[in-house]
Amino acid sequence: MSHTPEPDDDYDLDLDAGAPPQPVFHVEQALLGALLLDPRRLGDLTGITADSFSTAAHTAVFAAISTLPPPAPDEHVKNATWLDLVLTTARQQARGLTASDLHALVQVCPWPRHAPAYARMDEAEHARRRLAAAADRLAHTVHDASLPDPVQTVLTEADALATVVDDIAARFPPRAGALPRTPAPPPPAALGYMEAIEEERLLLATATAYPAGIEAVPWLLPGDLVVPLHAGLWQCLTALARRQEPVDPVTVLWEAQQRGLLDDGSDPGEVLQMLAQPAASVEHWAERALQRSLLTTADHTAQRITACAGDLTNTPFQLVVGTRRALADIGAVRTRWQHATTPVPPPRPAPTTRAGPPTTTVAHTARPVRAAR
Structure with missing residues (x-):
């Protein structure tokens, strides 16, 4: 075997000359x-x-x-x-x-005879890198502002990540102590935070002006709103609508006081002013809020999976458990998104009443009563 080095030697067995290899x-x-x-x-x-x-x-x-x-x-x-x-x-x-x-x-x-054990270790690390790469693609998709249909693209990447997890789970059976030990990173800031604030204000004002629209968006939850006060006011609106009580800016403000939403120093006058500026429809702003919630959830999911994959103490099956738990959050919002965006089928027409079969026998006539002799 030749030992002559190449003059253009650009190979180094180490990954990074400035840091010890893993x-x-x-x-x-x-x-x-x-x-x-x-x-x-x-x-x-x-x-x-x-x-x-x-x-x-x-x-x-x-x-x-x-x-x-x-x-x-x-x-x-x-x-x-x-x-x-x-x-x-x-x-x-x-x-x-x-x-x-x-x-x-x-x-x-x-020991050359330990090759299968070495291969298993390498496969475990490869699984970690695969998860990290899939999570990175998911995060990149969330933040790609050029996508014409961001929700569908993000959900496709989430499905691809789930496929990777299923493949890893098939290779590494369950073991004791399966819960990952990696602390979850804090939730990220909502995408387009300033835009979200304005759209949530319009949602609350429009729902106050047209409370009948609240019943059309049961899939929107308070947690989908990024501002805590807005989430609380949405709870007030849904509670009033559910109790069939009058809904207007004043009744919503009173409900907010009863729930302690103004204890943080919120100005009642500003709340009244916010609730008095409706625009468009409740369904429009609710769908916008839910879309933002789904993308933010996907972003947090990617961060959680990245953190788990970066923790070298996690076994492959711990990575599977942690990733599936994170993906379940996307699944929950996804179900509500499908409910919100699936067209409602038109009601089926009532069946027409068919005429009975034609009568083919002659109606019987009453026999004359014989006179008693």
Whole structure:
């Protein structure tokens, strides 16, 4: 095996020369070293591919090992012919790879027979990276202002993330202590916060002016509104409508006082003024609020999954549990969104009454009563 270094050597077995590599880097080295020492061990591995490795160089070496025919065991211990083929093939993807690098992989492998255990560890880390990448795509979609249909695109990414989770769950069965230990990050600020404030004001004012519209939006919850006072006022409106009591700015203000919503120093006059400026329809502003709630929930879900995936103490199944719990929040808002945006089918016409069958027998006539003799 040639030891001549390349003048354009751009390969480094380390991920970052300025920081020590993570444990998975050493696991990958041990796995590749085991396969270089005993290529037959490749047949003992399941669920691992070239994409399972964290560096381009490791990926290239594994791809070469897995595509080249394994050497005869007795020949492999006598010469480095097969290792030369691995080096030549791998350098098509990692041109800076040298013979010394392959020697280093061999030297760091403790036991070649432990290759399946190394592969399982590498697969677990690959699962972590897959989840992190899927969560990053979800977060990117949430913040992409150029999307013509942001909700549908976000839901598609959420479904793709769920597919990744299902695949990981199939590979890693449940274990004890499945709950992730990673603390959840704080909820993010609502998307378009200033715009949300104005739209929520219009929602409350329009619902006050046209309380009949409140019944048409049962899918909107107080938690969908970003301002606590607005959420409380929506509760006042829905309570008054449910009790069939008069609804106007004054009755809503009184209900707000009864619920303690003005205890934070809110100016009653400003509340009255806000409730007196309706526009458009209740359904329009409610749907806008629900859409923002769904996107904000998706953003928080992505952050939670990213935090779990970044916590190296979590096992693959803990990642599955944590991710599914986070996705359940999107699912809850998604159900209400579908209810809000699904057209109501027109009522079915009442069936027409069919005429009875025609009478084919002659009506019987009453027999004459014989006179008594």
